[in-house]
Amino acid sequence: MNPETKKVEFSEKAQKEIREILTHYPDKRSAMLPVLNLAQAEFGHISEDVMVMIADLLDLTPPKVYEVLTFYTLLNEKPVGKYLIQLCRTLSCALAGSENILGHLKQRLGIGIGETTPDGLFTLKTVECLASCGTAPAMQVNGAFYENLTRGKVDKILDDLKRGAQPVLKPMGEN
């Protein structure tokens, strides 16, 4: 590893896991996704230092990690709020009015795409198809799906989350 980049370090446990992960692949580069996932779990987001450290670990240059990091919307380059809202903007959702929902979200939260509310509660992102086209428009909050969105539903979800309560609307197409 580069002695230049000692600023961050994985925990003992994560290091052990990484060593294990690396044994699964003949080419270190192939371990990129599992290692990125692990890093996100460990640090919450993948900062530049973490990225450089991972590049070192996998014998790659930082741009090669950055490519993957920015490709997957599941991976966060910057710290995100307690609730990460990912709204789909791909075709089906667009036809079903995702622009409308986006406008509403922006207005309700008072932030733009990629931003986090000052209270650190919400981060808003748009993503490509969430594979929920049949129930468009759709969005994901921290991994839970909310579908057939309307302005009203969005209000409800946000209110619930703000109260710290589990939204009444059940995720995963149950409503």
Add this chain to the structure above:
Amino acid sequence: MSESVQIKTETVKLTIDGREVVVPKGTLVIEAARALSIEIPFFCYHQKLKSDGNCRMCLVSIEKMPKLQVSCSLPVSEGMVVQTNTSVVADARKGVLDFLLANHPLDCPICDEGGRCPLQNYSQKYTAYGQFKEEKRIYPKDYFSPLIEKEMNRCIQCMRCVRYCDEVIDSQALSSVNRGFHVEIGHYAEKQLDCEFCGGCVQICPVGALLNRLPLYEYRPWMLTQTETTCAYCADGCSLRLESRPQTREVIEVTSFWGNETKSVWGSGRNEGDLCAKGTFGYEFVNSPHRLTKPLVRKGGRKDGPLVETSWEEALETAADGFRRIKTQHGGAAFGALASARCTNESLYVFQKFVRLILGSPNLDSSVRYGAVNAARAMTELTGTPRWLTSYEEITRADLVFVIGTDITQTNPIAGLKVKAAAKRGAKLIVATPLRRRISTLSNIVNRATRHLAHAPGAERAIAIGLVKAVLEEGRLAERVASHRSTQRLRDAVAAITPKQIERATGLPYEEIKAAAGEWASASRAVIVFGESVIRAKDGYETVRILGDLALSTGKLIADGCGLAPLMEENNEMGAYEMGVVPDRLPGVGRLDDESDRDRISRAWKEPIPAGPGLTMMEMLKAARDGKIKALYLMGENPVGSLPASAGAAEAVEATEFVVCQDLFLTETGMKADVVLPAASFAEQNGTFTNQEGHVQAVRKAFDPVQGTRPDWEILSEIALEMGYPLEYEDGAEISHEIARLWPGWRELPKRSEQEEAVARYLNEELAEGVSERYRLDRKTDHSVAPNHRFRLVLGPVLFHSGKMSLKADGLMKVMGRPFLYMAPEDAERLGVTEGRLVRLRSAYGPVQRSVDVEVKMDAKYPPGLVFFPESFNEPPVKDLLTVELAPVSGVPVFKTTEVLIEKA
């Protein structure tokens, strides 16, 4: 295991647009079409890259296949019937273009690619005009790097740039950021690009999304004149294209291929179109406002007078008068002459002829004396020619490459690409270097090594000896050598050196060296690539000979696919040696002390050649200080600026009665001269350079010499004429003809079969000669990392500079405008300094008392205890901490490394 040599190339017959063609199996449809000169449009495809098939521009229709097919990733098959120009195909292509134009801004009028852009050309051809009304995707404009500009609105996301940077350069500096619609090309984390700056991504980008910033918005491509020529920086010998404006005598940019070009230099040249930063961005020295454009003479002809501008007539007359006076008073031996190996073969040839015949002096030398002469001489002894018997192609195809004594990306980047290509093909790669593995966007050959011999600094000779010992003692000798009588002497010599001694000298377990020797001996196509740390060392000549012994004893010195590949530094070092710009050689590598060589050449010249031995560079400088040399003639050579102060070059030039200097710039030496003559650059003359392999390559004039300058050979001819001796030539070509007449084999590459005799002679006579001298380990070197802030300082070349010429190229100065002292992060910590802080260097011993402050840069590539300084820079004067040592056989002035004390400044 040797790969079977007779791979039968299977062929496939297919029909494209009604015409039959037979191509090797595995050929892509797009390439098969090209064989018939049928052009299929493409964006993401590129001959240099692996297929990616992402843009769909190359669609064709194929019988029995339901949908249109992507011809850039579909291999041909027997009986295939392809249509490339049906209306369905044309519509599909138009569709692809329409989608691209949905986002692509139609800013062709201000785009530097306009006029040579495939998107523009194909749009015109398929009448696509971007019928979508939606808003275009717009990227915020940000600064990308000092040399490369990015205009992402124009990007068509073909990924050629990213793939080139990964697959060919191995710099891995570019990333495709984000996904889908929003993809853009970047470095990482919104950082400015930091990479090798080869410029390849700019060239390979089909559109104007990546651009050379230096001439940005300065030209329209069709206003430029193209001249295919040879790079004037390093001995890799790349072909490149000067894009110039002859009216103003300016180089506007350098390219080697554009857009989708398939002819021109693309795929040709020793570099196959690839260039390094110096080639692509280093051309501005030609246009420099600091070029000399008027001759200078000392006012009143007095040493203490100022240098003043004068006319060519007066300057030539002053030079001729001065030379005539010295010659009459003191004779030919009172002259010393030095030339730069950057000059063309033609100028070098005329130079040595001028010195030998007109000045009548045997004292001439060139910048090959800084090290290349060690390789050239040892190679000539080993194989009868200083040229390679192997080649870049053979390196690429080798099954083992052994790299020693070079940080190849820094010193010889294109030769480095060949080594990387071999490694990527799966060749074994043994790298012997003190440098460590470290991945960064400046590629490091150690990272690709399958075996890394991480030896102590300066232990190259010990490594070579260890390998020969292992090969001999493990019975890995080639038959012809094993039974040869000379071998016993070699056996005795290596037996006298114990494994312990080798371990002590190299810092490596002998087992490790033995393992490397085993791999070397087993390989069937194996090449030794060695560079400046070998040839510029005090024992450089011996080490090359030992590496020769290693190759010879394992049957790999002149076997097909094998050989020695010495790397040289300046573009025409091979040429300078071959043109006889060294005291002991005549043009055509004739020997001055061989009467038949001397007779043959003097008959051709119709003049006697002064017998030697002449003085080498350092002997000449000493003789000048001693008052024995009365006049010095310097063609492009600058000993005062190139040697450490302790070499006494300044004193030598000052002590010399009459000094004439011709150069592009007023150098440190020029400032002390009596006459300074402005020379033309490589862009302004015809001639040839010989690369390190031995290819004699054309240098072509892009425009007339910049006002007030003249080609070197022309200046020589004019002085000769002034002195009353005709040495006239019409142009560079006439000189080339004279060289070829004198040396009919000049432009041909040596053939292995023709060198066999020389190798046999070496085996019979020279192998055993001086073996005990050669196989000796210097006991005094102590390589341990010393405590007390003692460090080993190493001076060497870097990717972005070469000699002093690159310091005049603004583009390169933008990437590396000032030098740093590179050190391991552990050392920085030990010294309590951080990046950018100053440290103070003092020589650890010797007469040099001064101290020098330098800025620190951390780079984990350098091992603890070793610090590196780029030798091109004279400021801060780190070089002056070194004392020059003379290599015994070759008289090479060695100033590569010393011990220093470092403390926080």
